[in-house]
Amino acid sequence: MAKAATAGPSQGSTGWQAARVAMPGLPGAACHSRTCDTSCPDCLRSYGNARRHALLDWRLALDLLELTTGQPLTTSRSLPSEDKWIESAAKALHSSPTIIHGVPAIVTSDNCVLLTHPLWRQEPAHFDPVQLAAVEEAEAQHRRVRLHDIRAFRRNPISIWDYLSRS
Known part of the structure; x- marks a missing residue:
């Protein structure tokens, strides 16, 4: 056999x-x-x-x-501090890439989109400590802050355009 x-x-x-x-x-x-x-x-x-x-x-x-x-959870694996694709996407969206308390973000003068870990919850009551600190810092610097899954952004960067273009 x-x-x-x-x-x-x-x-x-x-x-x-x-x-x-x-x-x-x-x-x-x-x-x-x-x-x-x-x-x-x-x-x-x-x-x-x-x-x-x-x-x-x-x-x-x-x-x-x-x-x-x-x-x-090792968040740095999914939340890169620097990546060329984030810079390229931000430039195409007429915005700037930045890091807010260790979380990548795409910002305009008034708007901020925090690119969050795919396993982080979106409800404030369930924020991870790093996520909470990033949201608080972003809210202190920008009028509007939104959370967006970095995995979804990686697949479709234009998905945040509507939010970034609000005035």
Whole structure:
């Protein structure tokens, strides 16, 4: 009777690839996060999951893994302090990128959109301490402040245009 083949780390299984790209100390981890935003053929994408490529996000997967194993959430993985794509989107929206209490934001003179972590709640009673501090600081500097999921913004930067253009 023939043994069933199993995909292990040496054979490039998707799970091993996902861990390799983002876990500290694993080969290729540091480089991959600079070249892969949500998913790519080197980490999560395969022919078998082609219909779900838009849903795959290695950063969010690792955030969920941390939470399910009882570890604190590493928000910096999903909330970059500097990223060229945020600068490019802000420029295209005739606004400026900034960081408010560790949270990326897109601002105009009166309006501020805080780009929040996908797992943060939007209701003030459930704000994360970092989120609360960012909202309070933004409200002190701008007339209008809105929270927007950074993952949704990454996929569709124009989604905040209506809010930024209000006067």
